[in-house]
Amino acid sequence: MTILRYGNTNTVFLDGGLLIDTDYAGTMQGFYRAIKENNIRVSDIRYVLATHYHPDHIGLVSELMEQGVKLLLIDTQRDHVHFSDGIFAREKRLNYRPVDETKAVVISCGESRTFLKDMGISGEIISTPSHSPDSVSVILDDGCCIVGDLEPLQYLEAYEENAALRNDWERIRSFAPTRIIYAHANSQVFDKENAE
DSSP: OEEEOSSSSOEEEETTTEEEOOOOTTOHHHHHHHHHHTTOOGGGOOEEEOSSOSHHHHTTHHHHHHTTOEEEEEGGGGGGTTTTHHHHHTOGGGOOOOOOGGGSEEEOHHHHHHHHHHTTOOEEEEEOTTSOTTOEEEEETTSEEEEETOOOGGGGGGSTTOHHHHHHHHHHHTTOOSEEEESSSOOEEOOHHHHO
16 A cells, blocks of 8 residues: 655555545646656556545546546445536636546445455445545555545544544444544554544
């Protein structure tokens, strides 16, 4: 696993060819530098998965698709693919092209373990909708969890009656995580102290 940081969003590359999240549109040159520094080629990336379809997570998806990377779309994300189109439309200089979801490989969370296994990745994708209805997290069997913009567990008490966030964290904790990778913060070692 390699964490690429070339803007404001952590992008994760999993051996086997899965890229999780991209940064904002207009960051492709930074992305190229980051993958080169880590001995990754675009041709090594088989699929790109967005943890959700906010602009700082999908800015490069269309450009990568044009280079042969396939979009992995979770069925619960279908209605949200174009959430950021209006935001990018106001920034003409970025030359953003909307994601063409008709070319995506669409699977359910229930199918994700088999799909990832076929890529040589041990884990699964789960729905974690407390941040946005289309949010997903990637849970690896080695204990690493890539959670996108999920609010950190230690903030849980600051949100009164946030059952959705509590449910997301209960689900993640059921996998006995050892490391949490957030989109906009350093990863966090997850131990018994974090779990309580």
